[in-house]
Amino acid sequence: MLLQFSVNNFRSIKDTVTFSMNTASNEASKHSFQARDCHLLNSAVIYGANASGKSNVLKAMSFMRNLVLNKPKITQSTDDLPHQPFRLNTETEQASSYFEIVFFLEDVKYRYGFEADSTTVYAEWLYSDEKSKESRLFERDNEQNIHYVNKQKFKEGVGLKVLDNHLFIWKCDQNNGDISKKILQWFNNFNLINGLENEGYLHIALKQMENTDAKSELLKLVKIADLGIDEIEIEENDVPQDIIKNLPIPEELKQKMLDDGGVTTVELQTRHKKFSSKNQPIGAVLFKLSEDESQGTQKFFALSAPILDTLDKGKVLLIDELDASLHPMLTECFIKLFNNKDLNKHNAQLIFVTHDIHLLSVPELFERDQIWFTEKDQYGSTNLYSLLEFRKKNKGKDVRATDNLEKHYLQGRYGAVPYIGEM
Structure with missing residues (x-):
C-alpha cells in the first residue's frame, strides 16, 4: 500500500516533488482505508495541461520500480544505469536523480530510496517502522564513505559488498534476504500501464479467461458497462505449416515448432444477440474483438483485466491517459471499483492521469485530497500539488467541498491549464 513518493531531477521534474496517498487530515474518509495509524486513499487523479509533466510523475514511479527490479539487466560494472535528468538546466543535466518511496507491507512501514546517475548509485537507504518508531536497516553513501547495515534487524545485508552501479537491495535479494x-x-x-496502448494488455485478459472465476468477473464488468456483449469466448486456430515455413526465423526454430505440433493463435471473441426482422431474438453472432469491436470496447477489455487483477490481489496500479477512447461513464465506472469498499476488499490503489474534467463534477467521486495538478514554471520545471495544497497558492482561501470544481478548473482558478494565445 503506497503512502508517499518523492522524486527530483527526472525528465521535466527539476526540484523535489512529493505525491501522497495519505488523507490530508490523516482521518478516515469515504475513499480511504486504514493502515496502522494512517488513512490511505483508494484512488487519486492528476490533471494538468499538455506537456506539464503529469505523465512524468507516473513515469518516475515506474522508473524507480523498474530499476529496483533490475529490468535494465545491469550485471557488469561497466553497464550504464538508465538516467533521465532534467535537461533544461546546467546544474541538473549532469547531476544524479533522487527517488524515495514510503509504503506499507504486512503492517510494517518502509521508507526506501536512492540517488543515482548513469554510472553510479551515490546513495541508498532503507528504513522500517514497526511501532511508530523508524529504524535504519541499511544506508550507503559513496561520497561520505558510509556503508551501514543494522546487524540485528537486517542480517541479510551483513558482510555484503556491491558494485558502484548496483543497488544494495539487489545483492540482498540474491543472498536470499527475507526483507x-x-x-x-x-x-x-x-x-504502470499506458491507456493509449491496448494490445499489449489484452494478453492479460486472455490469461484470465483460463480461470473460471476471473472470466465470470470480467463478464460481469462488461455487462455493467452496457457494451451489448452477452458472452466472451476464446478462439484457437492452428497456423498453417506453410506459413510457419516462411517465417523469417532460424531454420532450427521453425523445425522445433513443427516437431512440437505447430503453432496455435488465440483470440478473444464476443457474443452478441441476433434478432429477426420482428426484433425477436433468434440466435447470436460472434465478433472478433480485435477486428469487429470499437476502439472503446477494446480499450475497456484491455484495462478491465489488469484492473480486476489489481483489485483481487491488492496491488497499486498507475494508468496514464485512462480516459483515452473511453466514454466518461466507463472511466467513472473503473474509478468507482476502487472507491467501493465492498468490491475493493484488499485495499488496492489506483493513480491515474486524465484530461476528463467531467469527472470533477461527478458527485462524491473524489475527495479534495484525491485531486492533484501539475504545472510547469517559466523555467520548464514541473510543480506538483493537490487541490487542498492549492490553498497555500491561493492566499489562504480554502477550496470548499461545494465548489464547482470542473468550472473553476476550466477558469484557471487552480492553475494547471494551458494559456493559449491568439491565433
Whole structure:
C-alpha cells in the first residue's frame, strides 16, 4: 500500500516533488482505508495541461520500480544505469536523480530510496517502522564513505559488498534476504500501464479467461458497462505449416515448432444477440474483438483485466491517459471499483492521469485530497500539488467541498491549464 513518493531531477521534474496517498487530515474518509495509524486513499487523479509533466510523475514511479527490479539487466560494472535528468538546466543535466518511496507491507512501514546517475548509485537507504518508531536497516553513501547495515534487524545485508552501479537491495535479494525479497515483490505489484496502448494488455485478459472465476468477473464488468456483449469466448486456430515455413526465423526454430505440433493463435471473441426482422431474438453472432469491436470496447477489455487483477490481489496500479477512447461513464465506472469498499476488499490503489474534467463534477467521486495538478514554471520545471495544497497558492482561501470544481478548473482558478494565445 503506497503512502508517499518523492522524486527530483527526472525528465521535466527539476526540484523535489512529493505525491501522497495519505488523507490530508490523516482521518478516515469515504475513499480511504486504514493502515496502522494512517488513512490511505483508494484512488487519486492528476490533471494538468499538455506537456506539464503529469505523465512524468507516473513515469518516475515506474522508473524507480523498474530499476529496483533490475529490468535494465545491469550485471557488469561497466553497464550504464538508465538516467533521465532534467535537461533544461546546467546544474541538473549532469547531476544524479533522487527517488524515495514510503509504503506499507504486512503492517510494517518502509521508507526506501536512492540517488543515482548513469554510472553510479551515490546513495541508498532503507528504513522500517514497526511501532511508530523508524529504524535504519541499511544506508550507503559513496561520497561520505558510509556503508551501514543494522546487524540485528537486517542480517541479510551483513558482510555484503556491491558494485558502484548496483543497488544494495539487489545483492540482498540474491543472498536470499527475507526483507529484501518481500520489498522486491511489493514493487512487482506496483505497475504502470499506458491507456493509449491496448494490445499489449489484452494478453492479460486472455490469461484470465483460463480461470473460471476471473472470466465470470470480467463478464460481469462488461455487462455493467452496457457494451451489448452477452458472452466472451476464446478462439484457437492452428497456423498453417506453410506459413510457419516462411517465417523469417532460424531454420532450427521453425523445425522445433513443427516437431512440437505447430503453432496455435488465440483470440478473444464476443457474443452478441441476433434478432429477426420482428426484433425477436433468434440466435447470436460472434465478433472478433480485435477486428469487429470499437476502439472503446477494446480499450475497456484491455484495462478491465489488469484492473480486476489489481483489485483481487491488492496491488497499486498507475494508468496514464485512462480516459483515452473511453466514454466518461466507463472511466467513472473503473474509478468507482476502487472507491467501493465492498468490491475493493484488499485495499488496492489506483493513480491515474486524465484530461476528463467531467469527472470533477461527478458527485462524491473524489475527495479534495484525491485531486492533484501539475504545472510547469517559466523555467520548464514541473510543480506538483493537490487541490487542498492549492490553498497555500491561493492566499489562504480554502477550496470548499461545494465548489464547482470542473468550472473553476476550466477558469484557471487552480492553475494547471494551458494559456493559449491568439491565433
